[in-house]
Amino acid sequence: MATDRVVAIRGGAVAFRVLSAGRGTPLVYFHSFHDREPFPPFLERLAERHTVYAPLHPGAAGSTGVETLDDLFDLTLAYEELLDALDLDSAHLVGHFFGAMVAAEIAAVFPRRASRLALISPLGLWRDDAPSADVVTLPQEDLMRALWADPDSDAARRWAAEPADEDENAAAQIESVQRRAAMAKFVWPIPDKGLRKRLHRISAPTLVLWGDDDRVNPLSYAEEWHHRIKGAALSLRRGGHMIHQEAPDVVASAVAEFLR
Amino acid sequence: MKICFFHLMPYRFLPDDFEARYRSVWVDVPHSLFDAEKASGLYHEYLDELEHAERMGFDGLCVNEHHNNAYGLMPSPNLMASTLTRRTSRAAVVVLGNSLAAYNPPLRVAEEFAMLDLLSRGRLVAGFPVGTSMDMNFAYGVNPATLRERYYEAHDLVMQAWTRPEMFSFNGKYTQVRYANIWPQPLQKPHPPVWIPGGGSVETWEWTAKLDYVYCYLSYFGYKRGKATMDGFWETIARVGADDNPYRAGFLQLVCVADTDAEAERLYAKHVHYFYQKCLHVWEGFSEAPGYRTLKTMQAGVRPQVGAQARKIRQSLDWPKYLDAGYVIAGSPQTVRQQLTECIKSLRVGHLMVLLQIGSMPKDLTLHNTELFAREVMPHVRDMWPEHKDRWWPSGASNGD
Numbered sequence: 001m002a003t004d005r006v007v008a009i010r011g012g013a014v015a016f017r018v019l020s021a022g023r024g025t026p027l028v029y030f031h032s033f034h035d036r037e038p039f040p041p042f043l044e045r046l047a048e049r050h051t052v053y054a055p056l057h058p059g060a061a062g063s064t065g066v067e068t069l070d071d072l073f074d075l076t077l078a079y080e081e082l083l084d085a086l087d088l089d090s091a092h093l094v095g096h097f098f099g100a101m102v103a104a105e106i107a108a109v110f111p112r113r114a115s116r117l118a119l120i121s122p123l124g125l126w127r128d129d130a131p132s133a134d135v136v137t138l139p140q141e142d143l144m145r146a147l148w149a150d151p152d153s154d155a156a157r158r159w160a161a162e163p164a165d166e167d168e169n170a171a172a173q174i175e176s177v178q179r180r181a182a183m184a185k186f187v188w189p190i191p192d193k194g195l196r197k198r199l200h201r202i203s204a205p206t207l208v209l210w211g212d213d214d215r216v217n218p219l220s221y222a223e224e225w226h227h228r229i230k231g232a233a234l235s236l237r238r239g240g241h242m243i244h245q246e247a248p249d250v251v252a253s254a255v256a257e258f259l260r
Numbered sequence: 261m262k263i264c265f266f267h268l269m270p271y272r273f274l275p276d277d278f279e280a281r282y283r284s285v286w287v288d289v290p291h292s293l294f295d296a297e298k299a300s301g302l303y304h305e306y307l308d309e310l311e312h313a314e315r316m317g318f319d320g321l322c323v324n325e326h327h328n329n330a331y332g333l334m335p336s337p338n339l340m341a342s343t344l345t346r347r348t349s350r351a352a353v354v355v356l357g358n359s360l361a362a363y364n365p366p367l368r369v370a371e372e373f374a375m376l377d378l379l380s381r382g383r384l385v386a387g388f389p390v391g392t393s394m395d396m397n398f399a400y401g402v403n404p405a406t407l408r409e410r411y412y413e414a415h416d417l418v419m420q421a422w423t424r425p426e427m428f429s430f431n432g433k434y435t436q437v438r439y440a441n442i443w444p445q446p447l448q449k450p451h452p453p454v455w456i457p458g459g460g461s462v463e464t465w466e467w468t469a470k471l472d473y474v475y476c477y478l479s480y481f482g483y484k485r486g487k488a489t490m491d492g493f494w495e496t497i498a499r500v501g502a503d504d505n506p507y508r509a510g511f512l513q514l515v516c517v518a519d520t521d522a523e524a525e526r527l528y529a530k531h532v533h534y535f536y537q538k539c540l541h542v543w544e545g546f547s548e549a550p551g552y553r554t555l556k557t558m559q560a561g562v563r564p565q566v567g568a569q570a571r572k573i574r575q576s577l578d579w580p581k582y583l584d585a586g587y588v589i590a591g592s593p594q595t596v597r598q599q600l601t602e603c604i605k606s607l608r609v610g611h612l613m614v615l616l617q618i619g620s621m622p623k624d625l626t627l628h629n630t631e632l633f634a635r636e637v638m639p640h641v642r643d644m645w646p647e648h649k650d651r652w653w654p655s656g657a658s659n660g661d
Contacts, residue, residue, distance in 0.1 A: 066405070070433075138545055139545050180550040181404065181550035182405075185405030185551065
């Protein structure tokens with residue numbers, strides 16, 4: 001079981017709920033819009049070799065203070081302050097989509113904070129010829145088809161299951177809106193916030209990992225990330241956008257192998 | 261009692277199979293459907309209808325702002341209001357309104373409203389909507405997370421620009437102006453009356469009450485469904501200790517008047533159907549950006565007017581159901597008088613706004629509806645609320661005399 005605690009910065013203006021588990025070199029995971037589980041099986045696997053920290057994004061499920069964070073730069077600074085609060089000089093930074101963008105921002109703005117960087121289908125670039133899907137606003141049915149290579153898979157069904165209790169369901173719906181809203185704040189209406197100009201600052205060895213059937217974040221972005229980060233490795237695996245949930249073992253092994 | 265003629269300026273020529281073929285009337289409605297020749301005629305047709313309404317004795321003429329929207333061809337209501345100032349002389353020019361957070365710097369709104377107030381010789385009502393999610397977040401790209409904060413800040417800047425005696429500096433989070441000093445200044449002092457059009461968010465009630473503005477509930481779903489929202493507003497008014505003057509409230513109601521109830525159905529049913537089935541056909545993905553509604557409003561269970569749930573209800577509707585549900589008040593003058601009186605009393609509204617051009621309704625029918633309403637209905641509801649004074653009416657507009 002992961003340890004669950006709250007770590008505050010800025011005199012309590014921002015408070016991160018941080019889950020952590022495992023032993024080994026530190027690894028920080030950054031969630032995305034549709035990561036419903038704070039500490040999914042994929043992180044349990046990584047915790048076999050690392051001390052894994054999963055801070056929930058401010059405004060999502062127990063983390064607070066998003067209203068005090070003005071923009072992406074402010075968010076990046078807040079995460080750097082969190083690393084201090086966790087007593088981590090440097091750590092492996094891992095993230096999915098929005099979370100991978102945050103990891104890349106930290107690694108670009110504070111290059112020495114990142115030991116190694118593993119980006120799973122990262123957000124943060126923009127191509128007019130291949131816009132990433134607007135998954136923050138997609139209705140449920142369209143969302144299922146976009147997120148999952150197989151919307152009927154067990155992983156997809158588990159993810160989509162709604163609590164039977166009416167009050168619990170209403171609370172879950174509100175939590176989902178709050179989580180997406182808290183992240184969308186930093187990428188609305190187009191997720192290009194200048195990262196392109198900062199990627200050259202990344203000095204950590206980097207893995208870019210993508211599902212070959214990613215319908216949210218087109219494969220042309222994989223090429224783009226691969227080329228823009230010096231020496232980055234590119235790994236294409238069978239799966240959709242939610243590959244870390246569809247194939248947790250495959251993704252965890254690939255990441256663990258890269259971090260070794 | 262004040263009665264205003266409200267116009268949405270809808271595009272009247274959407275194809276019959278529009279709602280089957282296209283996913284949304286708003287945000288991504290293809291402009292291949294837009295016939296510029298026809299739209300050019302529409303503006304003149306609709307301005308004629310508004311000008312005609314003044315001649316028929318309406319107290320105010322209302323225009324509003326929408327973007328990427330086939331049921332509202334007024335991205336700039338100020339342009340429409342501007343032409344109305346030259347062709348009318350008595351009615352209030354009610355702009356409901358300018359979505360403050362869309363303007364950078366928002367001083368532009370202070371300037372244009374000042375110009376309209378001068379042009380109209382003090383007949384302007386200044387409306388400040390937060391704006392719908394479709395307009396603000398999707399069409400204009402404003403961040404839903406900061407929309408309200410941006411709106412409140414813009415409001416403060418506009419009010420200061422209108423009321424501070426000297427040039428000032430404004431160091432806002434979203435707008436920084438070193439030399440805030442608008443020329444011209446509005447004619448009405450200290451400033452034009454402010455009406456806040458809202459969809460039913462809890463914060464807006466409190467804010468409106470605190471600042472002593474008029475709250476206008478612009479619902480397309482009539483007085484029966486609007487009751488819960490207006491009750492919420494009046495409860496807020498009571499809680500903050502303000503008086504219950506009905507002129508604190510405005511409400512929009514769709515109305516169709518004919519010689520008989522049966523004639524109303526024959527004349528208006530298809531245009532009403534066009535409005536509900538085509539004009540409100542908004543894709544669920546655009547109904548509300550995450551962050552647009554505050555946590556408090558979500559917890560209060562206030563639902564958006566469009567989207568999947570609203571669509572399911574709408575699709576099952578026919579003429580008797582529109583009427584039963586009170587979405588539309590329609591029928592003979594006697595039927596309309598009776599229901600409209602109930603509407604005004606039950607919602608406690610001093611500023612009634614009526615939508616008499618609905619959906620695809622052509623000009624001759626709109627004029628017919630307007631005339632019947634003005635002659636057969638308006639005189640019978642005009643005298644309501646005699647014991648209350650309208651403190652939110654523009655000083656240059658005729659005051660019911």
